[in-house]
Amino acid sequence: xxxxxxxxxxxxxxxxxxxxxxxxxxxxxxxxxxxxxxxxxxxxxxxxxxxxxxxxxxxxxxxxxxxxxxxxxxxxxxxxxxxxxxxxxxxxxxxxxxxxxxxxxxxxxxxxxxxxxxxxxxxxxxxxxxxxxxxxxxxxxxxxxxxxxxxxxxxxxxxxxxxxxxxxxxxxxxxxxxxxxxxxxxxxxxxxxxxxxxxxxxxxxxxxxxxxxxxxxxxxxxxxxxx
Numbered sequence: 001x002x003x004x005x006x007x008x009x010x011x012x013x014x015x016x017x018x019x020x021x022x023x024x025x026x027x028x029x030x031x032x033x034x035x036x037x038x039x040x041x042x043x044x045x046x047x048x049x050x051x052x053x054x055x056x057x058x059x060x061x062x063x064x065x066x067x068x069x070x071x072x073x074x075x076x077x078x079x080x081x082x083x084x085x086x087x088x089x090x091x092x093x094x095x096x097x098x099x100x101x102x103x104x105x106x107x108x109x110x111x112x113x114x115x116x117x118x119x120x121x122x123x124x125x126x127x128x129x130x131x132x133x134x135x136x137x138x139x140x141x142x143x144x145x146x147x148x149x150x151x152x153x154x155x156x157x158x159x160x161x162x163x164x165x166x167x168x169x170x171x172x173x174x175x176x177x178x179x180x181x182x183x184x185x186x187x188x189x190x191x192x193x194x195x196x197x198x199x200x201x202x203x204x205x206x207x208x209x210x211x212x213x214x215x216x217x218x219x220x221x222x223x224x225x226x227x
Contacts, residue, residue: 005070009079012062016083019055020134022048023090023097027130027193030097031123034104034186035115045101049094056091060084082207086137089196089203093130096189096196103189106182113179116165119187122158126190126197129155133197137204148201155194162187 026048033042063084066072072080107113129148136144162183169180202213 002070005066005072005076008062008066008070009076012059012066012080012083015055015059015062016087017138019052019059019087019090020138022052022055023094024130024134026052026094027097028127030100030104031127031190033101034107035120035123037104037108039105039108042101042104046098049098052091052094056087059087063087078207078210082203085203086200089199093193093196096192099189100186100193103182103186107179107186110176110179113176116162116183118158118161118165119183122155122162122187122190125151125155125158126193129194129197133200133204136201137207140204140208142205142208145201145204149198152194152198155191159187159191 026045029041029045029048032038033040033045063080067077067080070076107115129151132144132151133148135141136148166180166184166187169176173180199214205211205213
């Protein structure tokens with residue numbers, strides 16, 4: 001590896017690290033606003049999205065430039081492919097977090113509506129998921145990545161429970177129809193964040209092992225069996 005290429009990779013990694021931190025804060029602000037009713041945190045999450053979008057383009061441009069200039073192979077090529085995919089997933093995570101923040105404003109308008117407890121638990125699990133997913137990538141920790149995949153099932157279950165609660169509210173509490181529908185949408189947005197974090201975990205496994213585990217149920221089942 002040439003000195004210039006090594007320096008360019010280090011600079012790219014710094015861009016990615018800052019983007020990871022930015023997106024992590026966006027998710028934290030969005031779900032904190034949801035659970036606490038903090039409209040200021042929701043607004044801060046929404047304002048962060050533009051910075052994430054701008055940096056996503058910058059990182060992609062840097063990756064493509066390095067591929068064109070240096071024609072990397074083996075692990076270096078795997079790393080750049082991983083950065084391209086993770087970069088896209090981080091931008092999409094920020095989009096969904098922004099949606100959570102925006103929808104939170106709508107929920108807050110119904111002051112008599114109580115957030116279902118599953119929403120708070122799901123919010124906590126989503127923050128934990130993105131924390132662990134980013135940590136797995138930074139440490140190139142395959143076991144941590146597998147744990148992220150395993151934990152996704154609980155988030156899916158909570159999303160289903162939120163949907164059931166929203167349906168029950170629609171039947172039993174017509175005065176809260178708008179809030180119930182909004183909470184259902186928030187559950188879907190958080191579930192998408194968790195799915196995108198599992199993509200990052202899968203890409204971490206690919207980076208370290210060269211194995212593509214996307215769409216592989218056996219990986220999750222194997223992780224559960226070995227737990």
